[in-house]
Amino acid sequence: MTRSTWHRLKARLSSLFSRAALAIPLFLCVLGPAFPAHAATKEELKLGERIYREGILPSGERLRVNLHGEPAAPGLTFTCASCHLRSGLGAFDEGVYVPAINGEKLFKPLPRTYKGIVLNEGAEPPLRPAYTEAALIEALRHGKDPNGRQLSASMPQYQFEEKDLKLLVAYLKSLSVEFSPGISEDRIRIATVVSDDLPPAKRDALFTTLTFFVNLKNGQIKGFGNPRSGSKSRLMAENMLPSRELVTKSLSLARWVLRGSPDTWRAQLEEYYRNDPVFAMVGGAVNGSWQPIHQFCEQNGIPSIFPATDLPVLSENDWYTLYQSKGFYQEGESAAHFLAQKQVNETALVEIVRESPQGKALAAGFRHAWQELGQIAPVTVSLPAGEKLEAKALQSAMEKAGEGGRAVRLLVWDDASALPALALFKEKLRPEALVLSGRYLGESLWTLPEPVRGFTYLTYPYIFMPLPKPVMGRTLIPEDTKQAMRKGEVPVRSETQQVIAQTNAVTQLLSLLLMDLKGNYYRDNLLDVAGMMTDQPHPLFGRLSFGTGQRYASKGCYVVQLGPGTNPELVKQTGWSAQ
Secondary structure (H helix, E strand, C coil), X not given: CCCCHHHHHHHHHHHHCXXXXXXXXXXXXXXXXXXXXXXXXXXXXXXXXXHHHHCECCCCCECEEEECCEEEEEHHHHCHHHHHCCCCCCEEECCEEECCCCHHHHCCCECCEECCEECCECCECCCECCCCHHHHXXXXXXXXXXXXXXXXXXXXXXXXXXXXXXXXXXXXXXXXXXXXXXXXXXXXXEXXXXXXXXXXXXXXXXXXXXXXXXXXXXXXXXXXXXXXXXXXXXXXXXXXXXXXXXXXXXXXXXXXXXXXXXXXXXXXXXXXXXXCCCCEEECCECCCCCHHHHHHHHHHCCCEECCCCCCCCCCCCCCCEEECCCCHHHHHHHHHHHHHHCCCCCEEEEEEEECCHHHHHHHHHHHHHHHHCCCCCCEEEEECCCCCCCHHHHHHHHHHHCHHHCEEEEEEECCHHHHHHHHHHHCCCCCCEEEEEHHHHHHHHHHCCHHHHHHEEEEECCCCCCCCCCCCCHHHCCHHHHHHHHCCCCCCCCHHHHHHHHHHHHHHHHHHHHHHCCCCCCHHHHHHHHHCCCCEEXXXXXXXXXXXXXXXXXXXXXXXXXXXXCCCCEEECCCCEEC
8 A cells, every 4th residue: 555645754753752642733823913914915825835835935945843852854854734734634544633724724723523523512622722823833833732732742843933934824824714616505516628539439438427427426415315215315325425514515517628729728728617617627538648638737726636548747746637547658667677677688679659649658658767777778760640660661670770680679659550560570580579559559459460479568557357347337338348247357448448447437536535525625635635545446457556746546557468369368478567
């Protein structure tokens, strides 16, 4: 199971301190007369946000802390967000409670609750009073709560100057105070995005699966609120929707269709959002890169959950899009690790790269991993878009690389149009190994010429399991696929089936996330909750691993070979390797 940043922080701290019971843990700020009452500017809020998230002061220096006698450490190690999360709503994990410190919670008394229900409000004293300026300074600098009690050993004592503290206070006053756009008293508004050139079968599979999910959830909500539905229906609804607040809100799905060139998509997205603000974007699929949608979500702070894309944006810093995998890039990485394990001296490596988004992503993933493994860069031959791979050109590249009798390994990052050229390998000249992308070949991988199958290896990013009987979109599974599934272990061959499987994964994840929000409808909280999730099963990618800041949930890929015959099987050559 992938551990979150909080898990790692907790392990570090436990090596320094014996953990005391977390009395009334953190703090952070408060309203007070010493702080001017003027509204913070956007620039001031950005500076406060940087202190909170990164531990970096306006001067560019890192925030310094003391840890009960330990030497001061860089604030980057103990940022507010590392424990209280981006939303400021904290967490309860493995018996450790990290309280909310957002503006909505911090400046009010902390009531006693049980499973989210306030106990004897007015009769029982609160766990702590609202923070005041003096209490805030005491908590920050000396680790004491408003009652004068010492906070947990895990609570850092910050070396703050008042001007920097003021910036942090201003940011926290604005943090997770009002619900995010797309949330109303009785509705959660979500959207899915497709491009108009998406094949109709894929588009319909996506829309049908999401619509089925929305209708199912709304039906459960009606069952919960309808006194005529009977006790069994109400009990089922309560079990399916354990968040009492959630049963007051129905789901509403908007379909955003992007038309024309990707260069125009950003303006179309802005127009859709202006007319119909949504809480999050779920699923979706376009022909080509997801980059225009990714950038739109990043700049508008809109979560995008599990788009069905093989061309995600690769970033270590972006936050708002959660992908199912790295797509083609990940296959390239897996090919590099596979070949490096089989590497021998005096072997040449030739790479044929189609000048397409898919070919470039495969090549980029391969080269990055290949370089990290300390290998010599391959000889690369570019194949312009629209130009067919010719057998003569392929043979020429092979002969040049194999001068002196060297064995040649060949990577062909191209689609099914490359398959006819591979017929030359029936002759004397042939590579020691040929590597292709199973995903890029698509359903044509099953037509790979039989004479080359013995030395051809395919990157294959899907697990070898039948699709489970789906909860959503069950009428979209073709009868021949159902029959194949009954026979046992089979790969998923249809691209439409893949879209269904990926969209089903979206609905299952979204259902869990909405329940775990516990009525706190803040977009950053949606992604904070995702980062704290345990591993989840996936019908295509096996298991999805989550963690704070992780944006690519599936990390594995097989390398396979195609067996003989007209109805061949895929034969695994590696395990489900994670890069």
